Amino acid sequence: MSVVRTPIILVNCKTYSEATGRRALELAEAAEAVSLETEVCIALAPQIPDIAPVAASTSIPVFAQHVDPVTPGSFTGHVLPEAVKEAGAVGTIVNHSERRLRLADVDAVVARAREVGLTTVVCANNAAVSAAAAALRPDMIAVEPPELIGTGIPVSKARPEVVSGTVDLVRRVNPDVVILCGAGITRGEDVAAALHLGTEGVLVASGVVKAKDPREVLLEFAQAITSA
Amino acid sequence: MSVVRTPIILVNCKTYSEATGRRALELAEAAEAVSLETEVCIALAPQIPDIAPVAASTSIPVFAQHVDPVTPGSFTGHVLPEAVKEAGAVGTIVNHSERRLRLADVDAVVARAREVGLTTVVCANNAAVSAAAAALRPDMIAVEPPELIGTGIPVSKARPEVVSGTVDLVRRVNPDVVILCGAGITRGEDVAAALHLGTEGVLVASGVVKAKDPREVLLEFAQAITSA
Amino acid sequence: MSVVRTPIILVNCKTYSEATGRRALELAEAAEAVSLETEVCIALAPQIPDIAPVAASTSIPVFAQHVDPVTPGSFTGHVLPEAVKEAGAVGTIVNHSERRLRLADVDAVVARAREVGLTTVVCANNAAVSAAAAALRPDMIAVEPPELIGTGIPVSKARPEVVSGTVDLVRRVNPDVVILCGAGITRGEDVAAALHLGTEGVLVASGVVKAKDPREVLLEFAQAITSA
């Protein structure tokens, strides 16, 4: 179950209190239950200190929210790819709009993650940046217009041209990369719309984490995928 | 035992492979054994992903190597003070020379750590910067000339005027803050020299982590303290 | 006239179009006229590309808005203290809330500016950070609560305790540094209030630059100083 498959629902816990520490474990449990029931891949990206306990307690794939482009050595306070891997992560988000990296560092992180065996999901804010990121050969791209993040206005319904434009531009540069979209996704129909536009999944955060019943929302998302 | 006391030996694991994952646990065990034997406070700052497992397995105080000046909310890939606290950390290194913060962020991190109940050790590269940091009222200051870090040339013996100058300058600004020093500390006599210059402990990394027998080195350090 | 004296009105052009290129020259002319008329020191901080033309055309002191902590050498796209000095600047703003520096870099910039002969005005967002900055021995400190910048709500009238608290805290650390305040200053009475609270001048931006008649505003400010 900890294998990353598509279509995928990747849940970013950010530093939300609803998904910190013990509450990250609860969210992982809910995600695991829905994933087992629907056979849809649901992955969770808890905060770095929560990777080890979450990975130890669940069978779903666990992602880091960020790793640094460093090797073992004299780097204080950096997130070493090897360390999150040993803690149980199978992948990492890279260059989220709240944790943007320098261009050369996106390349270096993708290369380091590949060495260590972590799946990479590189975030991008528009179609051109998605194409640029795709040229670096990560496993996945997630396009997220920053102005829609956290708004509940779904990119896949409010800005479908961003998603389809990204798919077009990325495919010319890299036919193999998996494309996700995110920002404002709160309902099953938003997920279905994302798949119809040519993506293979969604990157979500507040729509799940801050929902009254995250399990119910994840179930709606997963059913939208199995019905698509 | 997880109470922070002075004099203190604070061991920074950096991203050294010798102190990542399972090997951080082994180092914590060695530190705990020496601390129990000598009654000297030895604290460990493992990498962020290792805080939870290390804190769960040891009675010595565990520090983060870095936290971000953020609150619970929309911050992807940031290190939330609350999260490292819940993972078991009792303190955090701030502004290490390998992870320098903006001046206003040092202030913000010290304030956030205080709110959450984390002990702060703010690093500084010289006496003037130590005095500046002391004005922000952290719990501890650690002066470390970057050019000596990792060299085995001990600041307390090779550059005693940096340490004593720091003590003088810091005391004028803040009579209460605990002062540590670091860089190049590899022997018990370096630790003794640090205490004689007016500090209450040392911040060490490679001198312990990359030693053939870290336990032996820690024992030598602790005995230098008990004999001082 | 290009000598920096106190009390001082330091006008930050930011990247406002009203003070870019040719329009920076017009603003310098207005400032010079008011300064000659009132004998109050008015300094201007145009954008880096505008320093040379502004300095060549005016007798008032010209400041950089920022310099980098670099020496002559392999630094592309950095602002070298020597270069702004040769272009005609007599000082520099350091660590503005829109261009914050790492703590060690504030120290390095103050040291480099001193070497080169540039007067430093280090910005700080609150009293504690002002005290920290004062420990680095710059020529001047400017306290500016970021939440008031550009609002027209004057720090000296709306938050007098921030200004007086800064004066108290800074004086304990450094009795010599000149203290300015800024944020929301738009009228002569705001300037007068700033002086009454113990500062020796103001750092202003939109209140002058975006005024219908910058010369009139500067005259009101200068007269508030001469009447104080």
Place this chain on the structure above:
Amino acid sequence: MSVVRTPIILVNCKTYSEATGRRALELAEAAEAVSLETEVCIALAPQIPDIAPVAASTSIPVFAQHVDPVTPGSFTGHVLPEAVKEAGAVGTIVNHSERRLRLADVDAVVARAREVGLTTVVCANNAAVSAAAAALRPDMIAVEPPELIGTGIPVSKARPEVVSGTVDLVRRVNPDVVILCGAGITRGEDVAAALHLGTEGVLVASGVVKAKDPREVLLEFAQAITSA
């Protein structure tokens, strides 16, 4: 003459004292003389404070070494594209290895420069990053392996596969972008080799700026181009 044409020799002054202030003007004069004599396009990227005086005194194209992804407004200490344009620049270097930008900021700077009418030369450290940069549709790409910068070991002769690999990868993503290379270029034969590998020019710094006779070196470079 201030029109940017290919093949091009773009000289980066960095913060070298040999090309600061008055000495930047001398270098521009030398470049202009060689350009007039050989009809090869030679452009100069002086430091930001030197753009206005250099542009006023020469007919060769002047580039900024860096601009920030900002608009006119509340940005202190930032380099506004409009300001360097008004100061006389016709283009800008972007993302030099000594001034790396976040991926989304490379995109934003290229877009802002296009709006303002500045030619963009985006630097990249390897072939993959060059392809990523090319996806953002700048005018030019300059590939420079950082480990060769300033060494005198010419990328075009010591690492020809980096240059030809970059040309291949970039052409798949963007058939129109002009490709330059740089790092270690000190002789005419290095420039000739660069052109033979499919580039349309070179980005040089110390090889010209720190030469005993920059004019002689530029002449050798330009003759290598006219003989190619």
